[in-house]
Amino acid sequence: MNEQLLHQGRFLRLVSKDGYECASRTNASGIVVVVALLGLEPGARPAILLIEQHRPPVGGPVIELPAGLAGDIAGAEDEPLEEAARRELLEETGFAARSVVLATRAAPSPGMVTEIYSIFLATGLERVGAGGGVESESITTFEVPLDDVETFLEDASSRGRHVALAVWAGLAIARRWVAQHGRTP
Secondary structure (H helix, E strand, C coil): CCEEEEEECCCEEEEEECCEEEEEECCCCEEEEEEEEECCCCCCCCEEEEEEEEEHHHCEEEEECCEEEECCCCCCCCCCHHHHHHHHHHHHHCEEEEEEEEEEEECCCCCCECCCEEEEEEEEEEECCCCCCCCCCCCEEEEEEHHHHHHHHHHHHHCCCEECHHHHHHHHHHHHHHHHCCCCC
């Protein structure tokens, strides 16, 4: 494959791959997305953690799954993806997970970006911190019962929030996991 650098900024580069323009990251070894489930004990209502944060590229707040970059911290460029998933979950939501397993890998926008999401399923959650993100972030966390999530997302949309596409993939993963483990949302 013939690759030509067209432009490079601090975090992104625009390249031409065999004449096809696309964007790639300069500061990460991977992208992690976390489907974090609560309420999995008998008699409880299964719920998913969602976050909201302002995203300048779309000009407003976005409802998302906890997510972030692996290998973007100086000195930790070889950070394993599972470790990054655990770190991002804790930073953004304040929850630590007993279990974090890779559920799938997915291309979020294969016609425009080179990144591949590694989507992890996190269970056995315990709140151990405040969440809210790192210093440059302002993140709000929501614990949304799986059987109420569509209403939650419709309400968020009606209030001008965007919903990240990964949320819908995460819901499918969450519901499949709950169904396979004898709990239906």
